[in-house]
Structures are given as C-alpha cells and as structure tokens.
Amino acid sequence: MEILTKTELEIKFKEISQKIKEGTIFIHPTDTIYGISCNATNKDAVKKIRDLKKRPETPFSVWAPSTKWIRENCLINKEAEGWLNKLPGPYTLVLKLKNKKIIADNVSFSYSLGVRIPEHWFSNVVEILGFPIITTSVNKAGEQFMTGLDNLDQEMQGKIDFIVYEGEKKVRPSKIINLVEKKVKER
Structure with a gap:
C-alpha cells in the first residue's frame, strides 16, 4: 500500500486517475473521516469493497x-434543492435516481442513492475525474x-492500492439527510 500526501497525489495525478478509472481500491480523506x-461505475471494484467491509x-x-x-442524475424537488445549495458540506443526501445505470448495480440495490460533496480539497480530484466514486467509512x-494509519485494519491494508493521508481525523461521519424517507441520521 502506497501512502501519498496531497502533493504526491498531484504529482502522480495522471497515473493515479487512470488507476481509479480502472477500478483500484484506495483510501481518501474527507471533511469528516477517511473513506x-x-x-x-465499476461493479468488480464495488464488490471488492463489499467483501472487505463484509457488507x-x-x-x-x-x-x-x-x-x-447530482441534478442530472437524481430527482430534485424544492427540499432537495435547498440541501444541494448547502454543498459542499458534511452531509450525505439520499435521493431518488433518474437512471440507475449511471452507477454499478451493486452500489445501491434500490432507486435511491446517497450522494456527497464534502468541503475538502479532494472534491477537486473527484470533479476532475468526472465520475462518482464510492465513499464509505474505512472499517468492517x-x-x-x-x-489514522495506526488503526487501519490489517486485512484491508493488504487490499488497498494507495491511501491519500493527511494525519489523524477525529471527526464524526457525515450526517445522512434521507430526502426519500424524510429522515435525518446522526452517526
């Protein structure tokens, strides 16, 4: 597993972005915790994460x-628009998909999808990639x-290609705003 800083990621961006496109498994920082x-869109890569997380x-x-x-691929009503206007931020918005084919069919098993745009420099990376990436906590x-690196599961560590690391994170995971079921979940 290669450990990269923000600067090292920028230097190797062409190579790293190709690996991500092809389905590599990696760990990234967010505005809350590591993901x-x-x-x-890569079903095989999503399955690897499911297997690693035992989920x-x-x-x-x-x-x-x-x-x-998000607007092009999810159904947006007035309430959802209000939440979209708060992005980037520490929220996961659960919305109905317009077209389930925009993601691998094993990401979500319904027509709902949790979407995030964290207030973090890594959002620029995802924007440049131009496609969505899975983001889920690093744990089984x-x-x-x-x-931090000291509590990264050893089995996971052996299956990760790289980690973009920026030190220990002691923040709570994002708040889930379920606009389909009208629920809010603090974690």
Missing part, C-alpha cells in the same frame, strides 16, 4: 463530481472506523 473508495447488502454512498451531476461492518 474507502473505488470507481462507482453484502447495505447501500453505499458516492462522492459526486459536482452538483450538476459494525467495527470502529479508521481515524
């Missing part, structure tokens, strides 16, 4: 490349999530 990720059926959220992408189902 484990892959190209959300066969719970839907994953995606880090969207832009609010434009039911276990404590990664806050």
